[in-house]
Amino acid sequence: MTRERLYLFDTTLRDGAQTNGVDFTLHDKQLIAKMLDELGVDYVEGGYPGANPTDTEFFATKPGLAHARFTAFGMTRRAGRSASNDPGLAALLEAKADAICFVAKSSAYQVRVALETTNKENLASIRDSVAAAKKAGREVMLDCEHFFDGYKEDPAFALACAKAAYDSGARWVVLCDTNGGTMPHEVETIVGEVVKLIPGDHLGIHAHNDTEQAVANSLAAVRAGARQIQGTLNGLGERCGNANLCSLIPTLRLKSEFADRFEIGVTNEKLATLMTASHTLDDMLNRAPNRHAPYVGESAFVTKTGIHASAVMKDPQTYEHVRPEAVGNHRKVLVSDQAGRSNVIAELDRAGIAYDKNDPKLARLVEELKEREAAGYAYESANASFELLARRTLGRVPDYFHVEQFDVNVEQRYNANGQRVTVAMAVVKVDVDGEKLISAAEGNGPVNALDVALRKDLGKFQKFIEGLRLIDYRVRILNGGTEAVTRVLIESADETGETWSTIGVSPNIIDASFQALMDSVIYKLVKSGAPA
């Protein structure tokens, strides 16, 4: 069966740039355009030439995309001006783009209030602008701004705007839910009316996410006949964002209702790079990825509870709607207070720790895990501490060394230049095979001083921990007031590039930190194969 072509239009670099807190440099735009092209989207909307120097420069030369059509965005000619005498329109026509996407009002209320002009002038502006871009040899599209709200208020005028663009030669007429308040059933009904006038393979949808339904609205429009979807990576966009292409693309490729009917430019091979594309964008924006994002979030295929883990280990399909590998993600079974034997076994397998399924120590490990989680530990975020807990319970961690005593002192004093400075000092006394070793160190804080002192001299084990580095230190107070318990999470790394997380919990922050430091050092000794 031949499948219909469904076109993907990415507006990360235009509507995504309208996101609060997002500010792309020219270099960012060049890299993101290339990444979108490689992913297989059909149109990359690069921005608004003439609106700011970055966008004007971006459109000074074509970015050399292999597959996607490079698209310039801008408004139709202003009311009262001719198309040939409008500097904004001139900048658009000069832009080195394959396509031009105009924005025009399609709501009588918006024309009256925002443009302060007449419906007749708005229609003339649409016709003139589309015709001018066609004449300049561009593929032309028109975003009908406020289309759904405009349709509900005055359907004849909204349709007249869309029809004016189509009749003037626009390849695509894009129906916009600009304020993002339209419901999926309304989108489906209204698009169903529009396709009676304009063929669906000339209609697009541009949905905002103000009711968290931009993806649903885009799919509803496709069900009703639209054949172009506009959206952004990670759902960036004005206010609450746009339809998220990182959710739409897998749905279109993997859900049979769409996959069996439509062909999109993103192949299965490229789909498997989607999680990387999503995280690359977050990295460029210096944002933490949304762990709970559908398909591409780190938690999208995580199983935390015992009942689910038990089933997932028998067959992953029991709790997965698609294969995680299809989008470049992976399955993960966590250990926590929601865990059962199955979670623990999965984690032991992952860590390569041998066990006997009938060993009663396994049940003891699950109990110990739950008791510790109740006391404030969170092993799902501390893989190395869980591994040590498991090895200790199963009797497999050597007694490398014993800390007999530590002492930390924080002092504020005047330095030689007469400046007030706060200095921390720590002393740690360890017993390594009967040898007593005492190390002292200064640090910029008590935990730093303790860390340096602890790792200064571990006798015969010192060579095994040389590459160990602390890369992150996080503290959380679990309940307020005088009964507060402190949870410390430490992330460490070594010369091999491996990173691991350890945890400590105590009413005393120094004690909690020391537990996490100790776990980090012992994990490194175990991992390095240090002899007992």
Ligand SMILES: CC(=O)SCCNC(=O)CCNC(=O)[C@H](O)C(C)(C)COP(=O)(O)OP(=O)(O)OC[C@H]1O[C@@H](n2cnc3c(N)ncnc32)[C@H](O)[C@@H]1OP(=O)(O)O
């Ligand atoms: C729904 C959307 O996301 S649309 C995209 C919104 N994105 C942007 O606006 C980002 C880029 N914009 C800009 O840099 C500036 O707004 C510019 C350069 C386009 C225009 O700047 P200015 O000339 O200073 O105008 P300003 O932004 O204050 O107001 C917009 C003007 O365009 C007019 N206008 C708005 N939409 C349209 C349209 N579709 N067609 C014609 N004129 C329009 C308004 O009536 C207003 O005109 P007025 O100044 O006579 O009242």
Ligand SMILES: CC(=O)C(=O)O
């Ligand atoms: C064009 C556009 O971004 C909108 O109508 O939301």
